[in-house]
Amino acid sequence: MKRQKQYEQYISQMRKIADVKNALAVLQWDQETYMPRKGATRRGEQMATLSELAHQLFADESLENLLMELSGADGLTEVQARNIALTREDFEKNKRYSPELVRALAETTNKCYHAWIESRRQNDFRFFETELDALVRLKKEEAQVLGFKQHPYDALLNEFEKGATVNWLDELFNDLRTPLRSLLSSLMEMPQPKTEFLRQHFDKDAQWRFGLELLKQMGFDFEAGRQDISEHPFTTSFSTGDVRVTTRIDENDFSSMTWSCLHEGGHALYEQGLPGDQYGLPSGEFCSLGIHESQSRLWENCIGRNKAFIEHNINLVRKSFPQLNTVSPQHLFAAVNVVKPSLIRTESDELTYHFHVMIRYELEKRLIEGSLATKDIPQFWNSSYKQLLGVDVPDDKSGCLQDIHWSHGSFGYFPTYSLGSLYAAQFYASMNKTHSGIAGEIANGNYTTIQRWLHRHVYQYGRSFTSNELCNKATGEPLQMEYFVQYLTAKYQDVYQF
């Protein structure tokens, strides 16, 4: 009885913290969607205050006492014990940050972000270098503070993907590089599918309605969420009953918004599917960034770029965009799966995407271990792009200045994008092994089996397991890059007809 009462107190404190963090998320969402220009300065201050309050509430002594008393205590269920253990881990980590380090990180990140904006405006990395270098030094300090066994970059990776290490990623990316390069070489020798018809004028309202139709089809609950417009698409959640996606519409490109909707929709289904009664607790949170990304990529790529999906939706496509009336499902399927090495990560195809990530991973690792100097980033970037993708980087804006992540202080984030694709392929292979009719269901716009599988193997566990534990439980083995290679190979055989 005493334990359960203490656990109730723990829940109540955790929910207060979650309330503040979710309020912060509402303010961020509003900033990206509806906030007028002149609201920016005060909004920044308001978000900083909420952020500070959430941090203070989590550093509270009474919470610490509860965690000490409940750690390893009898009378807790398995889920409860795991929540306590995970929260205690977070609490200990939180305590390692001195107020000085927190402030230095916040201030340097802020400066770095503005320097990044300016350097993009000038199209010159040198306007970013000094501020970025200061941030890299701080991130090295953070890695030391957080602690690691083998490589300082491991400490940063862990913030986004618990359990991921340089050792593991080096091997994974090495194993993946070879088959992807060989697949790419073969595809580059084949005749390329036509894609011109994707680039013509597509009515804005028709695109908006089409996107909503796709979200509905996936099972997005519009009573527990909504879609709005923002400059960069994103998904955010304030509770399982209020999950929001955003999109942007390119009137000259049909594919841009469509597959972005499916991508964000995949993130959103995960958030809507988490156990709502575990609000504020680890068991009610997403597992890791890699698993989150697996959900978006499963829907965007494994399902959304699947021929069966396109066949099912061809009538909706034609009804929405009469200019595509003469395009066959096979043509559309091929066009949205074309492989072509390019400069910009976010616009790249499912195959070469991972070379973009590998380059960033390699670069970050070297920065953090100290074997690459900040000033040498452009040179490293450009030569890596030439070597791995065969493209010449014309300027910094299309090169090492293209992503916002470093300016936010997110080092160790990029690898989770690739992990997402790999987990997605393995999940998709596993569900197809157990359920033979999935392709047929997709061809009928029926996602029941997929949804049930995801609920049962991913959504329901929240953050109770690490990504690799979850993968093991769901598919019977840890992450194997072979599923992804097989998935891509099979798809491109159909796309390129070899």
Added chain:
Amino acid sequence: MKRQKQYEQYISQMRKIADVKNALAVLQWDQETYMPRKGATRRGEQMATLSELAHQLFADESLENLLMELSGADGLTEVQARNIALTREDFEKNKRYSPELVRALAETTNKCYHAWIESRRQNDFRFFETELDALVRLKKEEAQVLGFKQHPYDALLNEFEKGATVNWLDELFNDLRTPLRSLLSSLMEMPQPKTEFLRQHFDKDAQWRFGLELLKQMGFDFEAGRQDISEHPFTTSFSTGDVRVTTRIDENDFSSMTWSCLHEGGHALYEQGLPGDQYGLPSGEFCSLGIHESQSRLWENCIGRNKAFIEHNINLVRKSFPQLNTVSPQHLFAAVNVVKPSLIRTESDELTYHFHVMIRYELEKRLIEGSLATKDIPQFWNSSYKQLLGVDVPDDKSGCLQDIHWSHGSFGYFPTYSLGSLYAAQFYASMNKTHSGIAGEIANGNYTTIQRWLHRHVYQYGRSFTSNELCNKATGEPLQMEYFVQYLTAKYQDVYQF
């Protein structure tokens, strides 16, 4: 130097509190505009947490110490000294509420709100009576806790309109009742202007665009604010750089949204016009609810229902709504100023509106002093409506259940609506006395003189003075109801052509 440093600390603490309150306002705005249905429960909890945090931050001992040290201290400017005095007043008041009373008020209000919803559904006051009675008892207790000199209702009035008392309002409303009743009797004997053309189909998008045009015309800064749709129109502010109005569109009534836009626009101009560098301090806040309402009514009525305004906008009206092509400015002016006793406060005209308020004031006063029992509300309400407005109340929904205020625990709020009209008329008279060309400017869609007057006499002072002090400074005398009577009489002479 020490004083200024302490004052800086005071500012920094006050801004944190403001940040939390403004974050709460963002969550409320989102709840009314965009939040999906299933987000409601957790959103309620999130708002309660922010509310509690704001309360805690304001009860902080370090803030109390600062206020003690800075109260009456040398080395502060006049504005600074006033801020300290006002904040100390708020602080002392805040301290009087025991945690038990705060909790009891929150819980009872919540129950009362749901009982009100249910009683409206059932169209029967009896479903509201028990909960409302409990709230009335608590509000009596609150009045004792807050303290008062003569009448317990004074304590509640003070929460919305500092300095307002039963003595003062009794006299004011008595003085006002006689000329308004006599004006009403004369008008009821005259032929009534035609209003049918206001009620036909008006395109939704055309109304939306028309409303935005009016806001632009008034000087609403769309880089520091926006308009959205909600069930009940309101204005909210997160800083002077982010002020939001909402509206609703009735496709069968042209006047409903139009004058609502002007009303909310008036509130919004006040919020955008407050001194932005005084964010979080009394000198950066609105003066009182009565003064806030004076701003909305000045724009809605004194300006928006002015013949010159309608003459200036007749072309925009006709362009937006071709079905009004044959309506003359004089007809439109008469139609939107028609007087007709009716049941619902929010739909009533500028004259009979005040009878609605007087009835509520009288009723609340008696409830709080204990001379009227909660169970007798419907009877008191219905007989007052018969006596003052000459209308028979057919049921509770069109009677004593029509307003949300009591279910929110807002006793003492209604009088500020009437005060708003009176202040607006006095301000308008005063600016016309000093500047002879205002009507001519309105006829040209030029509001420069009006805007300057409001900035100079109202906006710039924030909450540094009470409403009556502000009125005195601005117009040379305290509030006089004669200006309102003169304003109405002059208008109705033109409307009814007597």
